[in-house]
Amino acid sequence: MSPADLGGGVWSVPVPIPGNPLGYTLVYALESAGGPVLVDAGWSHPDAWAALSSGLAAIGMDVAGVRGVVVTHHHPDHAGLAGRVREASGAWIAMHEADARIVRLFRQVVADGTHRGFQAGMLRRAGADEDETAEVLGEVVDPPAAPDRDLADGELVDLPGRRLRAIWTPGHSPGHICLHLEDADRLFTGDHVLPGITPHIGLFPLDDPDADPLGEFLSSLARIASLGELEALPAHQWTFHGTAARAREIADHHEERLAELLDVLGEAARPLTLWETARGMRWNKPWEELPPVLRRLAAAEAAAHLRLLERRGRASRTDGDGTLFYSLT
Ligand SMILES: [Zn+2]
Numbered sequence: 001m002s003p004a005d006l007g008g009g010v011w012s013v014p015v016p017i018p019g020n021p022l023g024y025t026l027v028y029a030l031e032s033a034g035g036p037v038l039v040d041a042g043w044s045h046p047d048a049w050a051a052l053s054s055g056l057a058a059i060g061m062d063v064a065g066v067r068g069v070v071v072t073h074h075h076p077d078h079a080g081l082a083g084r085v086r087e088a089s090g091a092w093i094a095m096h097e098a099d100a101r102i103v104r105l106f107r108q109v110v111a112d113g114t115h116r117g118f119q120a121g122m123l124r125r126a127g128a129d130e131d132e133t134a135e136v137l138g139e140v141v142d143p144p145a146a147p148d149r150d151l152a153d154g155e156l157v158d159l160p161g162r163r164l165r166a167i168w169t170p171g172h173s174p175g176h177i178c179l180h181l182e183d184a185d186r187l188f189t190g191d192h193v194l195p196g197i198t199p200h201i202g203l204f205p206l207d208d209p210d211a212d213p214l215g216e217f218l219s220s221l222a223r224i225a226s227l228g229e230l231e232a233l234p235a236h237q238w239t240f241h242g243t244a245a246r247a248r249e250i251a252d253h254h255e256e257r258l259a260e261l262l263d264v265l266g267e268a269a270r271p272l273t274l275w276e277t278a279r280g281m282r283w284n285k286p287w288e289e290l291p292p293v294l295r296r297l298a299a300a301e302a303a304a305h306l307r308l309l310e311r312r313g314r315a316s317r318t319d320g321d322g323t324l325f326y327s328l329t
Pocket of ligand 1: 078
């Protein structure tokens with residue numbers, strides 16, 4: 001994969017995600033009078049840094065001249081390299097205020113050493129066994145750099161001479177944004193709308209009593225659909241036309257998953273823990289073959305769907321001695 005000129009002063013630079021089946025993050029470079037602005041930065045790894053800096057050089061941009069990095073969300077394949085770009089160039093880093101709060105909290109709990117204890121307690125309450133908990137805790141990614149600029153919904157990004165507007169699309173992360181290049185009918189969709197896969201929608205913490213990430217995600221998809229059909233520039237896979245149609249397809253997929261989950265709860269002889277519920281759903285591999293980290297993501301996905309069923313009055317949650325159980329209402 002090499003950088004591509006997408007026309008209109010926009011280039012894509014594929015930045016590899018080492019060891020990840022997604023392959024790469026598409027970092028977009030936008031030309032402006034004040035220097036290039038990047039949408040996302042890629043995973044923090046020497047190979048990724050080499051691909052980003054040499055990719056920018058290949059299109060006549062110097063990483064040292066980057067004006068700013070706007071990240072669609074705080075995940076490591078998007079925000080990971082933003083700090084390195086800032087060190088090389090003095091660029092600002094911007095993200096939505098909700099993800100900015102998460103990054104600052106994440107940096108704090110890693111720094112003060114409370115991160116592991118918090119995660120372990122959460123996994124036990126969800127019904128994970130000790131071995132799974134230990135394995136999951138073995139893989140902690142470094143937190144991304146703290147941003148310099150917190151973006152609010154609807155705010156214009158600092159891109160001189162152009163109109164790039166932050167559209168808050170919570171779901172995949174609480175502060176996910178799509179970026180609407182209004183002068184070109186283009187939408188940088190991050191992970192919110194991808195052409196061939198659906199993004200992970202998980203509840204975190206797993207027993208958060210208030211959050212409804214799937215409900216928010218479905219509202220965010222409807223919001224994108226309401227913008228009309230735009231050209232999508234997603235953070236993975238490939239660019240495509242038809243953001244509204246794809247947003248509706250992704251929403252339909254989740255309605256099917258919700259129906260499947262009602263079947264799992266309906267067929268159970270007793271209320272299920274979150275882990276048991278996740279085990280009963282279909283994944284791209286049998287549950288026994290999923291590595292622990294993917295099991296945790298699967299449990300988070302199941303928790304997000306359970307939460308929306310609760311909100312719709314179809315499922316209920318009871319606390320049995322610190323472990324949560326789920327059943328049909
Ligand atoms: Zn991603």
